[in-house]
Amino acid sequence: ETPDGCDIVDHFDRLVQGGSLRIDAQQRRVILRLAQLQLTLKTYSNRPYLNTTTMESNDESIQRQDGKTSIFTAKNRRPAPVPPPKGFYIYGDVGTGKTMLMDLFYSHVEHSCKKRVHFNAFMLDIHKRIHQRKQSLPQRRLGKMFTYDPISPVAMEIANETSLLCFDEFQVITKGGLFVCGFYFGSFDWIFYLFLLFCVQNYCHTVCLDSGIDYRTLDQPAAGKLYYLSGEPGAEAHLDSLFEELTLRQKTVTAPRVITVLGRRLTLQKTCGSVADCTFDELCGRPLGAVDYLEIARLFDTVFIRHVPTLTLSLKDQVRRFTTLIDNLYDRKVRVVLLAAAPLDRLFVHTGGEDERDRQLLDDLGLSGEAAERLTLFTAEEEIFAFQRTVSRLREMQTESYWMDGDRTKTQQILTCS
16 A cells, blocks of 8 residues: 555656556555665664764763662663664666656655665775875874774764765776675775675565666657767767767867866867767777776766777676766766677677686685685676676666756756856
């Protein structure tokens, strides 16, 4: 049954009735559970959990030195707050509607202290806050050592700002090419992932959304030809013409552009206003990461990616950068035009994969035989799943609705008129 006064379910049903969504029993089951949380959040605040003196934490402090309980202290103890409502961890195959349902839920939550964020952007914000706190520390004197843990105050900052946090695309993927049980060893991220998984297990309802349908692959009106093959006659010329057409409305000339990211200078060789014309090597052949792609997605509403090779597991670093790039462009509704070596459904080839770093990692961990084989298989399966998501998103990014939504000039015109 629909919870009383829960407009999120009514909204979902109207979308189905109007043809914007298809009938999907699993999606409706998930939205009903999210609706219950939405109602709970109407009166929820995390303030009682911030700097609260609880009964459990003060059992020792209320005992006087003579062993008697202090009446004054006991009267001023605040009872422990009731447990907060559990969150949700929604997982499933690509294109099944996970992000759509989360965004629908988020839009209906009547709470000022809420935040919806892509996981890469959230981690970038965490690192920025930690860096700022470390920079604000007094200069250490020679020979005077002290330790400082910035994570707790950063966590309190976020808790004071946010009562509801919605992550999109939480996936444990390696950085630097090392995969161990889904975690990158030797980094702050690895500790964070462990803690986050602990929280998911203990403080979230785990819900599977997997109807077996990738809704992004269903027939939708195309925006035109946006995916070209390198072997097609005149393919490069078609991209050149499209670039010229899209830049007619720009107020700048075509030229290289230098982007500063966390103090580093990143040069894109061919840009014009909000349009960037790049090569695969320019974006994925260099040691770039989510922070760089987030800045590109912020600055440009259209990105050309030329000369995308057939991607195999032997190109792990490039594959991971490409999937991260597309994730961030998709999240910001950036339009993409591609020139690739193979059709989209054959762009990723599930072969190759073990390189010198992988073999060194297995040696360092003392893994061999069946254990090493399981770890290698796990790594390959993660890469395959990530690229399945990338292919699914690239299909949607070629639709007319996505292309129109990504036109930021319309938004700028509306803001100018208002």
